[in-house]
Amino acid sequence: MNVKATRHELIEVAQGRRTADLYIKGGTVINVYSGEFLRQNVAVYKDCIAYVGESEASIGEKTKVIDAKGKYVAPGYIEPHAHPWVVYNPVSLTKKALSLGTTTVVNDNLFFYLHMGADGFAKMAEDLRELPGNNLWLVRLVSQADYPTEREEFNQESVRRLLAMDEVVGSAEVTRWPLLYNGDPFLLETIDYLKGLGKISDGHTAGCSYEKLNSIVAAGISACHEAITAKESLDRLRLGMWTTLRNSSLRPDLPEIITMITEGKVATNRILMTTDGPHPAFIEEEGLVDGLLRKAVGLGLPPMQALQMVTINAATFLRMDEKIGGIAPARRADLLLLPDLTDFRPELVISAGEVVAAKGELLVQIPELDWERYLSVRPFDLAKADLAQADLHRCPHGAADEPVPVISFRSTVITTQKQMNLPVEKGYVDLSAQSGLVYANLIDRAGKWVTHGIMEHFATNLEGLASTYNTTTQLLTIGRDPEAMALAAARVHELGGGIVIAEGGRVILEIPLPLTGMMTDSPSFEQAVEYQNQLLAAVQQRGYPFHDILYTLLFLTCDFLPGLRLVPLGLYDVRANEVVRPAVKTLLQRG
C-alpha cells in the first residue's frame, strides 16, 4: 500500500509551513496506541495524517475544517479476513464497507485466482488501488476443494509472484489444515518464503485440538479465526497465534468466544475481530466491523479494547502499524467521526484523506471495473446442449441391491453420510416415488467429470436448481426433477454463471453471477442483498429448513467440513478422507 503524500510534505504541514487539506477540529481523538481519549485536532494532507495536536498553524484558506465538537475521532476500521465474493464483489463490498467505516479490507483471492490466473488477479488488484477504500489481499496457497490439477494451478512461480506484490499482506487460510499438520512440503516452503518477505500467514484451524495446533503453529501459521468456543480461542492465543474473534452470518459466535476476555483475564493486544465473509443480508442488517464493535461493547467489552482490536491490533498483525490503524503522522488518513461509543456507525467517513461517506451514505463516485479484462477462464467449455440433458442430473447406480450413500444435512453446512436402499431404474436411482430426497451433482464446467449424489433434509420440493456459487465454482445441480435441473443448468450456461431455479417447465428465479460464477458484476451492494433474499425465500418455500442458502451451496463442495460432500474427485467423506464414489470421468461434447 503506497501513499501519495511525501514525508517532506507531511513535515511541512506538521510545522504549519504548508496548508493542510483537511483539519478535524475539537473532537475527542481515540488514541489506540496509549488507550486514551484525548481532546485533539487532526491535520490531513493529501491521503495522510500530518499532525495531531493543538496547533492550528496548518489551517489555510483552502483547508476544509471539519467541526468534530462532541464527536469521537476514530481510526478507520480494519476487516482482517474478508471474502469479497459472496454474491457481492470487491467493488460493491468496498462501497458498503466505506459507508460503514471499514476503510481497510483484507481480501481472500480464491476465486479471482481460479478464474483470472496470476496475471488477471494482479491486474485487478492493481486497478482496485484506484478505489478510495484500502483493499489488501491474502493469497491462497491451495484451493478449498482438492482437484487433479490443483497443484499445477497453485504453482510456486505464480503464488510467489503474487505474495511479493505490494498489496498482498500474506498467505490466505489453508482450510485443509491437515495438509499443514502433515507437513506438506509446498506449503511449508511457501510459508518460509513469505516470512522472508516479512509477511504473515493467515490460518483456518477449525476443530483443531490444542495438541494439534502446536504443529500448525510450527508450520508457521500466524493467525486463526475459527475458534467457536472461548477455550478454543484461548488455545490459539496461548500458542502465539493472533486470535481473531469471528461473528459471521454463518457463525455468529462472538457472544460465546468473547467470554475469554469478559470473564477471563487475558491480554487483548493480540486479539482481532472479523465478520469472515458474511452474506449480503447480514451486512445489510448487522453491518461489518461497526457491527462487531456494537456487539462486542454490548457484550461488555470496554469500547477502547474493542476499538483497538479492529484498528491497531489488526494493523500490527499485518505489520502495517506505521501505515494504518491509528491516528498519528504519516498514517493513511482513514478517519471516522462517531457520535458515541455504543453505535459505532460513523457519521462521517474519511478514507485516504477524502470524505467518502456521511450517515451511511456514500458521497463519492466509485470507479467501475471492466471485469472481463481480468477473466481468463471461459464460463463453460461444456456445450449448453450437454447441460440440457436430463440424464446428466440423475444419479447412476449400477448395483440395484446395494445401498446408496446419501448426504444428510444436519445444519446449514454440516452433513453426515447415510446409507439408504433406494429404487433403481435403468441404472439410475429413481426418486420419483421418494419424498424428502433430491438429486445433487457437481459438474465440471470444462466437461471432464461429474460427481453424482443424493441429498436429504435439503429443499425437498425443489424441482431444479443450478448454481456456480460453490467453493469449486463448477456447476452444482440440485432438485427432484432432472428435467427442471437441466433447464436451470442450461440457463446458468446462458448467463455465464449464476444461480437459477426452474419449476413447471420454466425459469422462476435467476441470479446472474458472471464474475467467476460467484459474484454479480453490478456495483450495487443492494442488488446482492436482493438476490440473496429472493433466493432464500424461494428455497425456503420449497422446504429448505435452514437460514443461509448461500453458505449451504458454498460449502456443499468443500473438503474441510464434515461429513459427506460433492467434490471434483467424487462423493467425499471428509472425516475419513475417503472418496465414497468417484466422479464419473465422462468427457462431454465441447460447446
Next chain:
Amino acid sequence: MNVKATRHELIEVAQGRRTADLYIKGGTVINVYSGEFLRQNVAVYKDCIAYVGESEASIGEKTKVIDAKGKYVAPGYIEPHAHPWVVYNPVSLTKKALSLGTTTVVNDNLFFYLHMGADGFAKMAEDLRELPGNNLWLVRLVSQADYPTEREEFNQESVRRLLAMDEVVGSAEVTRWPLLYNGDPFLLETIDYLKGLGKISDGHTAGCSYEKLNSIVAAGISACHEAITAKESLDRLRLGMWTTLRNSSLRPDLPEIITMITEGKVATNRILMTTDGPHPAFIEEEGLVDGLLRKAVGLGLPPMQALQMVTINAATFLRMDEKIGGIAPARRADLLLLPDLTDFRPELVISAGEVVAAKGELLVQIPELDWERYLSVRPFDLAKADLAQADLHRCPHGAADEPVPVISFRSTVITTQKQMNLPVEKGYVDLSAQSGLVYANLIDRAGKWVTHGIMEHFATNLEGLASTYNTTTQLLTIGRDPEAMALAAARVHELGGGIVIAEGGRVILEIPLPLTGMMTDSPSFEQAVEYQNQLLAAVQQRGYPFHDILYTLLFLTCDFLPGLRLVPLGLYDVRANEVVRPAVKTLLQRG
C-alpha cells in the same frame, strides 16, 4: 536471523514422532501472548521450541529433561537498544548478557561501521552469528558528530546494502534529530527504503517537544528511548511511537518515567525498556534487562507487564514476534528458568536450544573473533612523533585581549559556554597560573585538523589524558600539562587506541582499546569493568566531580547535547548550531 530446525522437524517433534533435544518439565510458563502463568512443559528441538503443553510424547532416551518444578519458564529477554562498545565489545557483552538472561541484543553499528566500513561490518555481523547469543543490528544513517566527509562515508549504497542484511532490523537512532525535523533528503529516502523492506527506524528525540515530535513521526521514526519524564514518554506513545523506557548508567530515569504506567492508565503493549549502553560497572552491579525488570517490578509494575515489555513487545516492535519473544512452537528456543518474579536473574539460561548459563555463570565456550580481520581504518595516519609535541595540545589564541570561549561542565555530559579572559603567551592560552582549567583538544587521527579548547569543572589536577574513547574515535587530549598530554597521546598511538593518563613524566594508567579505539579486544567482560573502575578512580582523585568518566569522554565530542563541545568542525555551540572556533586545518606529518 535464521534458525537451524526446519518446520518439518518441529512438526514431527510436536507430534511425538521425533525426539526432543530438551524437555523442560513441570514449570510455570510465562505466557506473554495471553498474559497468563500456565503449568506447562516445553519441548525443544535443535535451536527452536517445538511444542508447549502436557504431552511427553517427544521425550526419548537422548532427551535432556530439565526439571522446572517450582520455577517460572520465561522467554529470553530482549535488549532492543544496545551500544556494544562501551569498553566492552560485542563478544564480551554477549557473554555477560547471556549469563543474565538477555538472549537477544539489538546493537548499534556506529563505530564498527566507521572503522570497518560496510564490508568489515558485514563480515563481523556474519561471524557473530556463530555466537550462542542472538546479535541483531541497527544501522546508522549518519554519525554522532558531523564531519566533512560524513555523507561520503554514510553513502546510499553502503547503507542500503547493510539495511538489507538479514540480521539488520532497521536504522539506528539519528541523534541529530533536527536533521529529520528539517527533512534531510538522504534520511527520508533511506527511511522510505527500509520501510519497504519491512524494517523499523529507531529514534533519538531527546528534548523534542510534542509539537516537533509530529515531524519526527512524519519522517518515519518508529521508536524513541529518550524520554526523561512521564510526560515525554506519553507524548511519544500517543504519537504512535514505540516508547522505550530507559534506565541507563547515564540516565537512570525509570523511577520517574514508569509513573506513566503505574500512576496513569495507558496500554503497555507498545512500551519497551532499555539499558541504552550502560558502562561496564553499571552492568556488573545492576544487570542488563534483568535489572530493568527488578527495578520496574520494584517500582510497582505487575511482573507480567514488565516481562511483556522486554519480550513480546520488543519482538513485535522488531517485527520478529514469530521468531523471538514468546514461548510457542517455531520460536527460537531462548528460555530462562526463574526462581521467582522479583529477582529476574535466571537460574538457567537456554539460548537457541543450548544451556549456556546457570546461576550467572557462563557454561559454554564463546568463540573469539579475530577483530583485525574486519578493521579497515589504520589506528593513526599521524606519526607518533607528531602527537609527542606538546604544542599540539595547547590552545592557540591570537587575540590576547579577546575572551576565550570555555567549555564549562554542568553535569557528566552537559556543558555550557563561558567567556573568560585568560593570559596568552606566544600565541597560546597559558593555563600555568590558572587553577580549575584544563586544555582539551580533539585531534584527527589522520592528521588533517585539530580542534582546540579549554574546559572547567573537569579533573582540575589532571596532568595529561589522551583518549580515543569518544563519539568521533579521534584522539582527545585533556590536561593541565601539555607535556603530560603529549606523553599520553604518544602512548595511545603505541597502543593503537585507548585511554592513557600521564603524570610526573610517566604513564600511570593505560587502557588499550585497539578495537576502533572504543573497545578492548578482550573477551573478558570483567576486564572492561576493571578498566572503568581504574579510570574513574584516577580521574576522581584528580578532581573529576562526576560519576561517569566514560560518558563524559564519549559525549564531549558529540553534536547533540548542550552546549559547547569539541567536534571535527571546531569548538561547537550545539544549541546555536554554530562553530565558535573552527578546527585548525594543519596537515601534520604522516607517520
